[in-house]
Amino acid sequence: MAHSLKIFCCFFFFFLFSTLSIIPLSHQLEQHPLDSLTPNEFIRVQAIVNQSHPTTINDITFQYIGLNEPDKQALISWLQNHRPTPITAPPPRQAFVIARINHQTHELVVDLSYDNIVSDHIHHGFGYPLFTFQEQNRASQLVFNHAPFLAALNKRGLKVEEVICETFALGWFGETKQNGRVVKVMCYYLDGTVNLYMRPIEAITVTVDLEAMKITHFRDRLVVPVPKAAGTDYRESEQKAPFGPELKGITVVQPDGPSFIIDGSRVRWANWDFHLTFDARVGPIVSLASIYDTEKQEFRRVMYRGFVSELFVPYMDLTEEWYYRTFFDAGEYGYGLCAVPLEPLRDCPANAVYMGAFVAAQNGMPIEMPNVFCIFERNAGDVMWRHTETMIPPDLITEVRPDMSLVVRMVSTVGNYDYINDWEFKQIGSIKVTVGLTGLLEVRGSKYTHKDQIDEEVYGTLLAENTLGAYHDHFITYHLDLDVDGCE
Numbered sequence: 001m002a003h004s005l006k007i008f009c010c011f012f013f014f015f016l017f018s019t020l021s022i023i024p025l026s027h028q029l030e031q032h033p034l035d036s037l038t039p040n041e042f043i044r045v046q047a048i049v050n051q052s053h054p055t056t057i058n059d060i061t062f063q064y065i066g067l068n069e070p071d072k073q074a075l076i077s078w079l080q081n082h083r084p085t086p087i088t089a090p091p092p093r094q095a096f097v098i099a100r101i102n103h104q105t106h107e108l109v110v111d112l113s114y115d116n117i118v119s120d121h122i123h124h125g126f127g128y129p130l131f132t133f134q135e136q137n138r139a140s141q142l143v144f145n146h147a148p149f150l151a152a153l154n155k156r157g158l159k160v161e162e163v164i165c166e167t168f169a170l171g172w173f174g175e176t177k178q179n180g181r182v183v184k185v186m187c188y189y190l191d192g193t194v195n196l197y198m199r200p201i202e203a204i205t206v207t208v209d210l211e212a213m214k215i216t217h218f219r220d221r222l223v224v225p226v227p228k229a230a231g232t233d234y235r236e237s238e239q240k241a242p243f244g245p246e247l248k249g250i251t252v253v254q255p256d257g258p259s260f261i262i263d264g265s266r267v268r269w270a271n272w273d274f275h276l277t278f279d280a281r282v283g284p285i286v287s288l289a290s291i292y293d294t295e296k297q298e299f300r301r302v303m304y305r306g307f308v309s310e311l312f313v314p315y316m317d318l319t320e321e322w323y324y325r326t327f328f329d330a331g332e333y334g335y336g337l338c339a340v341p342l343e344p345l346r347d348c349p350a351n352a353v354y355m356g357a358f359v360a361a362q363n364g365m366p367i368e369m370p371n372v373f374c375i376f377e378r379n380a381g382d383v384m385w386r387h388t389e390t391m392i393p394p395d396l397i398t399e400v401r402p403d404m405s406l407v408v409r410m411v412s413t414v415g416n417y418d419y420i421n422d423w424e425f426k427q428i429g430s431i432k433v434t435v436g437l438t439g440l441l442e443v444r445g446s447k448y449t450h451k452d453q454i455d456e457e458v459y460g461t462l463l464a465e466n467t468l469g470a471y472h473d474h475f476i477t478y479h480l481d482l483d484v485d486g487c488e
């Protein structure tokens with residue numbers, strides 16, 4: 001299964017606007033106001049928040065720490081006035097923090113110039129903070145000390161040491177009362193495969209209160225066969241012949257090195273200049289993208305800020321163990337938090353350059369995420385523009401300009417799905433954003449072994465014996481703040 005979404009931001013026809021930048025707004029500074037928080041800044045934020053609640057230090061969990069984005073107009077005006085030396089103070093450098101303190105959700109703004117808390121607001125409305133990996137891990141381990149769950153495994157003849165569990169967000173179905181931070185735990189069976197998503201242990205509902213870190217509800221509704229392991233392991237070493245036709249190798253060679261330059265968070269390539277940062281919730285953020293107009297000899301603004309704001313994945317299976325599955329992959333699990341290290345020569349070509357990033361752990365301390373981005377020039381053998389003039393005999397006059405682009409890539413693996421997130425900058429002046437979906441299907445175990453047996457609504461397609469592919473969608477939304485020639 002593969003989904004892709006493409007948004008084309010072409011600004012080719014906007015040259016009537018007149019607000020121009022002589023130099024790009026992303027120009028290199030010692031610390032750019034849009035730079036992600038540094039490890040040292042994460043540590044300071046943690047210390048400031050902990051010190052502000054000294055009696056509850058063991059009760060503080062950091063669900064999110066990131067840059068508190070400066071005011072756009074203040075930042076643009078400061079950047080325009082900044083060169084060549086600082087004239088005025090930069091916008092305040094601040095962190096935005098979502099922390100659970102005494103079982104309440106606090107939204108804090110921490111000023112990093114004065115090391116103080118600027119605001120501390122307790123959120124009472126709808127919505128919950130991002131899950132941390134630590135609390136998800138703890139919640140998914142609770143079943144292994146829960147006698148009814150162990151009995152349910154026993155009833156199915158499953159070995160406990162082959163069971164892996166994970167937490168699922170609960171969804172919202174119009175309730176007017178908040179029920180606290182609650183997740184459901186779903187378990188899978190290995191025993192002969194690493195593709196655990198293909199072997200769900202169905203019809204068991206486990207509900208966990210994350211604040212009490214306790215199982216609050218358990219139901220074992222019926223026994224459904226676990227799909228068999230044979231043929232589900234995706235690793236090449238476990239696959240059996242026949243394999244597809246083998247291709248000869250292709251090598252990308254840039255003997256003179258890349259044509260792009262990376263200075264801290266600033267990236268320059270061809271006529272493009274932009275700022276690239278990383279956030280735990282949304283992943284890559286492209287800011288202050290501008291393009292050099294060779295005729296006007298000026299940089300022209302294109303996009304102030306762009307990122308994936310949410311990935312919504314609702315499933316359409318109405319059965320008790322499935323109806324609630326309506327995942328927000330960014331807002332609940334963290335599109336950036338779930339980023340994985342890119343595999344050189346596989347995820348990205350030989351001419352790629354890699355960058356790392358930092359996120360906060362549940363205790364607020366920075367965690368390094370190596371190889372979270374790769375940046376490379378792409379020559380896919382495509383044509384950017386061409387013409388053959390056939391009307392001036394005796395010659396054919398042919399002019400061809402090959403298409404070259406710069407790609408910034410991140411891969412985020414949110415459970416069973418792997419999202420390949422590309423920002424592609426083209427010489428013709430467009431930015432192309434692409435999300436490729438790959439990885440594994442989330443399937444439902446079923447008693448059916450052939451489609452002719454099915455005489456009820458099963459909300460999916462029988463893919464293999466005892467294996468239903470559940471109907472679902474992927475909605476990917478982008479925050480695209482386009483400022484073409486400064487026109488917002």
Ligand SMILES: [Cu+2]
Nearest residue numbers: 001472473474
């Ligand atoms: Cu899908």
